[in-house]
Amino acid sequence: MSIPSFHAMAAMAITIAMFVGFVRGKLSIEIVSLLTIAVIAVGLYFFPIGDAAPTDGLALAFSGFGHYALITICALMVMGRGLVVTGALEPAARFLERVFKINLQLGLLVSLLIAFILSMGVNNTPVLVLLMPIFVVLAARGAMPASKTLMPLNSASLLGGMATTIGTSTNILVVSIAVDLGMPRMGVFHFTPIVLLASLVALPYLWLVMPRLLGDNRVEREDSVRRFETRLRIGEDSELIGKNASEILPLLPEDIRFEDEPLGHVTQQQRLRVSGTHQGIEDAMRTLKGEIAPTWVMDRIRRQSDETSQDIVVMEMTVTADSRLISRSLSTTGIADRYGVAILGIHRPTRVMGKADQYDAAGDLLMAEGDVLLVMGLPNDLQDFAHKDSLLILDGARELPRRSKAPLAGGIMLGSVLLASFGFLPIAISALAGAILMFLTGCVKFDRVGRALSGQVIVLVAASIAIGRIILESGAAAWLGELLSLGLHFLPPAAILAAIMLFVTVLTNFASNATAATVGTPIAFSIAQQLGLPPEPMILAVLFGCNLSYATPIAYQTNMLIMSEGGYEFNDYVRTGVPLVILMITTLSILLVLAYGM
Structure with a gap:
């Protein structure tokens, strides 16, 4: 076996250095990412690969900033912001909130199953985009913190996406390459039973163990939230008219309490003296169908907001x-007359x-x-x-949420998801179209885009794309594949499958799943022929390994989507993802051996 080229060795060294920089945490993720891009750009300028021009190296190093994956992620962030600022997800959030109120663990389990099942038939990226803002809202309402739910939720969507050939674009890529190599095309549910059995092992880990390994990254703690005293007016169409206080209180948010408990039955337009957090008071308004300021004041503020296109x-x-x-x-005080504002x-x-x-x-x-x-x-x-x-x-x-645009924002998001899920448009195009519509319809305002996008995620995506390209084009990936095949002759079938899966998993976590699929599939097919083993389980080992992108934020675009919302650091992915990768490789290797009689 030949030694790797200078460029291949340099590519592997840069990848290891970037990983060490992320794990040590002495420099921010943004600085490590930009340094990685800079080293690649300078190195390829003075030492081009093959016959490439020096400027080709610059194009490779900075290609991530214009890559469709980064554009897709930014567009998805914008659409997610549109769902939040319009309050479109509040009905779903209130439903899940009721489940979480019954039991936090039950709520998390239901959420993981929803993410897993949806991702089997729908691309897991839009599934997570739909669910992620809901859990951010739930965290703000006092349910489990987003940092403890988004990582398990993302892992469940990746697990579900592994179960069918249409679950992720990587699955489609692996199956297509296998067909080009001469294998019969796999059906949509060809390997679903294997993944379902493996999920019986993985889901308990996601449900019971992973949240315990993650900290509470909320900036604001519940004990620092102020309680406000107010007068809540009962609306004319409230279903609570005629009920007494003991019947009303169980229907209100937990943090709402009566300062003066009303005597007898509640009447129309009665003013109840209550106290609670801002969010609790808003929820109580919806329950009681009332206002906490004179109706004419609230109507005037909303009318002026519509006329001037200003947010309340x-x-x-x-x-x-x-x-x-x-x-x-x-x-x-006469505040409403003088200033047009309302004290809540x-x-x-x-x-x-x-x-x-x-x-x-x-x-x-x-x-x-x-x-x-x-x-x-x-x-x-x-x-x-x-x-x-x-x-x-x-x-x-x-x-305040622009609730009048909530149905519009929900429709735009749903349309983008369906177009991508059923293959009418690539996810990049449907997401971009959805983001543009969010702007044009006023669901998201141009001067608020900065709140939707994360600079940390942008430079991290750009660096990961550059690393993936240089690993592939320098020959580092091919050399690693050759090295892998040398030691497999002496291993039992389960260990061979585990080794291939581990190799592809390392590639997908440090380069990209597309690189792992492109490099790993032909290598696995070749190894199967050399060792006289059936090629299908070897190809499935590659497919499964490409989906085990749990250990780093750069492994998959949804990993980066949750990074800013969950307040995660690089170590959070390593600490929770590595045990899951080991668990899945072990389980899937054994199941493949049993399923194919190896």
């Missing part, structure tokens, strides 16, 4: 010693001993210095209100 914003403001609001209640609630910090809260004749809380107001309105009106009434704006302003 909710801010927290502190009452200072100079504010005219001190010793006034919400009903006596008041947070009362812990008071000095002996200083009691004061209320007016109607039972409304009188504002005092240090109170935090939850105020809703358009940005300019909120700034005007804060300036003229001596209020201090706190961090944490957020835009």
Whole structure:
């Protein structure tokens, strides 16, 4: 066997160095990724591969920034942002939230099964794109943190995508290469039973073990969320009219409580004095079909938002010693008339001993210095209100969902997913079309794109594409395949399958699954002929290995999609993914030997 070329050795060295840089964590992922791209660009400029021109090396190093995979990921992020800002996923989130309320572990199991089953018939990328924002919303509502759910959810979608020939584009690629090599084409469910049996081992790991290996990466903890006191008006069409407090309370969010429990049955337009978090109060409004500010004020704010194309914003403001609001209640301030904003609630910090809260004749809380107001309105009106009434704006302003566009955003996402799932359009084209429609229809605004995209993910994708190309074009992948075949003659069939699967898994986690499929399939076919083994299980070992992309964020585009939302670091993928890879390689190798009588 010949020694690898200079370029092949350099490609392997760069790959190892990048991996070490990610794992050590002394430099940020962005810096390691950009350094990797820079080393490839400079190296290929002065030492081109073969007869290539120096500028060809630059094109290879920077090709990731214009690659369809990166464009696809960015477009999917934009569409995911559209679903969140329009509130399109709230019905699904509330359903799963009810399941999580029954039991957190049950909720996670149901979610994993949904992701697994959907990914068997639909490309797993759009499946994760649909589910990921729901779990971000659920985490904000107090369910399991996104960092503990997104990684298992992604792994379940990858596991489901492995089960059919149409589950991932990589499966289709491997099957197509195998047909070109002379093998009969595999049906859609040709190897599904093997994967289903393996999933009986993998899913318990995803459900019970993986979340325990992941930390809680939420920035804001539940104990730091402020509680606001407000008056909740019962709507005219509320189903709760005629019920008493004991019947209403179980239907409200867990963090809502009555400050003055209503006596007797609730009547139309009755004002209930409640307290809760901002999210809890919003959920209570939907349940009671009521408002927490006069209807005419809310309608005016929404109308002005539509006319000016501005987002409605909710801010927290502190009452200072100079504010005219001190010793006034919400009903006596005249804020709505003067500024066109609505105060949704008041947070009362812990008071000095002996200083009691004061209320007016109607039972409304009188504002005092240090109170935090939850105020809703358009940005300019909120700034005007804060300036003229001596209020201090706190961090944490957020835009309210543009719910009027929720059906439109959901339709755009669903259309893009269906077009890609049934093969009418490539995922890159359908995702781009969906992102453009999100912009044109106002579901996502151009000046908000930066919030949807992650710079970390962008440079990481670009670096991974450059690494994949140089490993393939330098001959490093082919040399590794030759090295693998030398030691297989003396191994039992299960070990041979495991070795091939492990080789392809390493390629797919450090280069790309397309590279692993392109290089691994002909190598496996050749090894089967040399050793006199049936080629089909060897090809399936390659197919399965290409899907075991759990151990690094650069292995698959969905790994990168969850990275920013889950707050993951490179070590999180290694810590949770390596045990899963070992578990799957062992299980699948044994099942292939049993299934094919080897």
